[in-house]
Amino acid sequence: MTPKAIVLFDIDGVVRDVAGSYRRAIVETVQHYCQQRPEPAAIDSLKGEGCWNNDWEASLELLRRLGHTPLPDLGSLVEVFGGFYFGGDPEGDPSLWQGFIGSEPLLVQPSFFAELSAAGVAWGFVSGAESPSCRYVLETRLGLVKPPLIAMGDAPDKPDPTGLLRLAAALAGEPLGPGAPAVVYLGDTVADVLTVQRARSQQPNQRFISLAVAPPHLHGNPEARRSYEARLLAAGADQVIASTEELLGSLEGLDAINRR
Secondary structure (H helix, E strand, O other): OOOEEEEEEOEEEEEEOOOHHHHHHHHHHHHHOOOOOHHHHHHHHHHHOOOOHHEEEEEEHHHHHOOOOOOOOOOHHHHHHHHHHOOOOOOOHHHOOOOHHHOOEEEOHHHHHHHHHHHHHHEEEEOOOOHEEEEEEHHHHHHOOOOOEEOEEEEEEOOOOHHHHHHHHHHOOOOOHHHHHHHHEEEEEHHHHHHHHHHHOOOOOOOOEEEEOHHHHHHHHHHHHHHHHHHHHOOOOOEEEEOOHHHHHHHHHHHOOOOO
């Protein structure tokens, strides 16, 4: 059966709060090399540029901007970063992980996805995070069974829309175009918004909707949150919503659910 709409989610900042995990790992990795701790605002600013979705490369760029020389090779940095984030073998038993990944608050519950399915909405995930990390939060913590997923390495990094287009077509069960249901992407960074913009360029006859949400660490700082949300809208987001849980109501408000 053709879905009434297709919703694809980023994971970090949308499905789970990574302020104390991925973002903390960026800070600890930078400090490991140069004994300086970047402020959260510096990471937000970097992410706001729309081209640093990969946290390993973001860590390396922060080191570059802090004037650290010589810069570590990416392979070494990935090992240091993984030590903080996973605290164990990423391909190993998650129960043995001792890193920051164990302290990620969930931003939605399994019932959220059940409600989407009941409304005839097909859903999946397009994330720049490593597959073991994505599978852990989606399958182990949320209990989703074989969730449709494009993770790091499955497609070029966002804002390249290849992964989004591939998964959207698979969930539509038909070629994207005028007859296909609307494709919605919910993310929390400028890169996520730009991914939708580039998808539109490649598939101009398909309806795409860019929804955005400010990451949880900004929700206690109204001024910083407003500034961040303004950047998302300036990048081309169709709507900024208050939280991931408000998504279904937003779809109805935008008439994104095909009533056929």
